[in-house]
Amino acid sequence: MSGFYKVVDNYEKALAGLQDNMTIMVGGFGLCGIPEGLIQKIYNSEIKNLRCISNNAGIDDFGLGLLLKKRQIKTMIASYVGENALFETLFFNKEMEVILTPQGTLAEKIRAGGAGIPAFYTPTGFGTLIAQDKEVREFNGRHYILEEALTADFSLIKAWKADTMGNLIYRKTAMNFNPIMAAAGRITIAEVEEIVEPQELDANFIHTPGIYVDRVIKGTFEKRIENKTFRSKE
């Protein structure tokens, strides 16, 4: 078996090495493009005190909401948590630390982390609570604040298709934070809908090069919809 064969056949192997107090990144926007099986596996384990970086916190009974329910998350770094009632309660009762981060800043912190950039200046949040205790610098008459990069012990991401070497393709808006988190994890696990042989994915259209991906597992997805909206047929 080649050293580049990254497929694992069960969630035990996929999450091997994940321990209490680690930092994890979890891909997805709302419930769209989340690694459902990997989250479920953590929920079924006794792992606790996680520092979790994800744009949202799931809903009360699905996605990261499960880990909140079981109090497995000690610190949550997210941009928007409005859909989760338990989240608000845990925060106001000080049972969980919450670091709200503007979505674009969160994305760039993760991108920078994966790209070896320790920090960057951004105009986002200047003059707001977000800028508290952060260095401010002026460039060409505008103010910017210094934001530091994020990396993780484990990145748990979701892709549409993978080849056995870990090259990934995402589908529609299920891409979101997944490709940047792939690069920012010390160990990156991709839960995917389909695994194919090398060459079966067109090399011109790979979204995430396999170098960022350590393990690939085929998942089964419920793909729950948070806010199902449709029009009547004309």
Place this chain on the structure above:
Amino acid sequence: MPLNREQIAKRIAQELKDGYYVNLGIGIPTLVANYIPKNIQVIFQSENGLLGAGGFPTEAEVDPDLINAGKQTITAIPGACYFSSADSFAMIRGGHIDLTILGALEVDEEGNIASWMIPNKMLKGMGGAMDLVASAKNIIVAMPHTNKDGQSKLLKRCQLPLTGVRCIHKVVTDLAVLEIKDGAFYLKERAPDVSIDAIRQLTKGQLIVEGDISIIEI
């Protein structure tokens, strides 16, 4: 009569221009997509990673992998494209979006905006709003003139935690169209049958009325 939500959206839609890339926030801004003027094309950016957001799908077309920033299932127009969250905010922060329309809890006469948090009461997070207001050249705030308790949302100074500083130059409410410059609200248009005095009473920040104030056409 004050404008209803649809009418606010309709008035804002008059600001759209052919070839604009536009980001719409949640709430009233989303409705703007229903009133694009004839003979122009605009493209809607959804910050979760889509340029070319379309209308709602039929029930049979619903795709869990295709949502907008409000997490609603949507469609994509021909010529749409998908990208990562980092690319999405590079577009936003980099000033590539022509017009941003978003809601607010408060706006003040300096152009500051508050929209993401009520201390000890509501914790939702800012999502992409702070990035949007930090860099957009062209922002319109769409909101009711007063809050649920009838208090003005156009203030001398925002009371709630800010989303951005000195970034708002135009506000469309159910009562009026206003511009913000030099530390004051300038009344530009008023809703049908809403008097200037009524607007003055419900505007806590400094309101300047110059010349004839036209009626909002909808």
